[in-house]
Amino acid sequence: MTRKTFASLCLALTMALPASAQSYDRVVQAEVLPGWRMEDGHHMAAIRITLNPGWKTYWRAPGDAGIPPRFDWRGSGxxxxxxxxxxxxxxxxQNGMRSIGYAQEVILPLRIAPKRAGKPVKFKAHLNIGVCRDICVPQDIKVTASLPPDVTKRDPRIAAAMAERPLSETEAHVHKATCRLSPTTDGLRIEARLQMPSAGTPELAVIETDNPQVWVAEAETxxxxxxxxxxxxxxxVGGEPFMVDRSGLRFTVIGSRQAVDIHGCTSG
Known part of the structure; x- marks a missing residue:
């Protein structure tokens, strides 16, 4: 691990500790948008997270300065x-470090598969998220809702959030994604080559794996x-040997015009 990476990790951990002289109560609120039941039997709902002015929360891959969100659906029926x-x-x-997330508000659409078709869903969610302004503060939030099977009218707020997702590979005209892996002292180095039109300057690529125990540093793009x-x-994260499944890699390209979601790569 480089000194810069180690320093980034230490700063991120330090930022996660709330200052005792300040109160961060009620800076974030969450609610369930109950949504509608779709023709295929799935239920489309959403969690709406709102923050006080100046605060933000994080994307699923938050960057070295962020706190990764966690969701627990246990207790749902x-x-x-x-x-x-x-x-x-x-x-x-953020203090010379990059973070990725949402300011003020984010609506996270949820595609829910019921166990029993045509029956209500008793939805419970436990959110463990980070919120940040001058420092980052972990927050635990619980929300519940009853999702009836007889509501079929689409909620325009959820539909708008779904439309804001990154483009697929086909939609963005991605021609090819290859990646080359090579060993390092502490793990693996990856070079991904994505043949695709520009998403708008500047472009940022975020690389994720399907193994939560593998930490991926910020990519140079x-x-x-x-x-x-x-x-x-x-x-x-435990210093153990590991393997990478190329099909389980995920590349998100965020540009000034659009974002693109790319799944998997071939040997390059």
Missing amino acids: NLRNVDITWPTPEVFD RREGGTLVATTEMMH
Whole structure:
């Protein structure tokens, strides 16, 4: 691990500690938008998070200066699984470090699969999220709602949030995604080459793995004509050896015009 990376991690941990001289109560509120039941039997709902002026919260990959959000659906009734749609986030510069998230408000659409079709869903969610202004503060929030099966009218707020998701590879005309892995002292180095039109200068690539025990550093991103090149390092949080499944890698390109969601890469 480089000194810069280690310093970034230490600063992020320090920022997560609330200052005892200030009160951060009620800076964030959350509610469930009950949504509607879809023709395929799934229920589309959402969690709406609102923050006081000047505060922000984080995307699923928050950057070194952020706190990754966690969601727990235990205690819900008639719920099989939940898929979250993440709207395109903003990129913030925080004390010289990059963080990725949302200011003021974010609506997270939830595609909920009931265990029993045509029956209500008793929805419970426990949110563990970070909120930041001058420092970052962890917040625990619990929300509940009853999701009836007979409501079919779409909520325009949820529909608008779904439309704000990053474009798919097909929609963004991504031609090819390759990646080259090589060993380092602490883990692996990855160079991803994404053949795609520009998403708008500046472009930022975020790389994620399907293994929550593997930490991925912020990527250095550059353009080589029609190819976006992103380079970074990965390491196991426990210092253990690990393997990377290329099909489980995820690349999100955030540009000034649009964002693009790319799943998997081939050997390059």
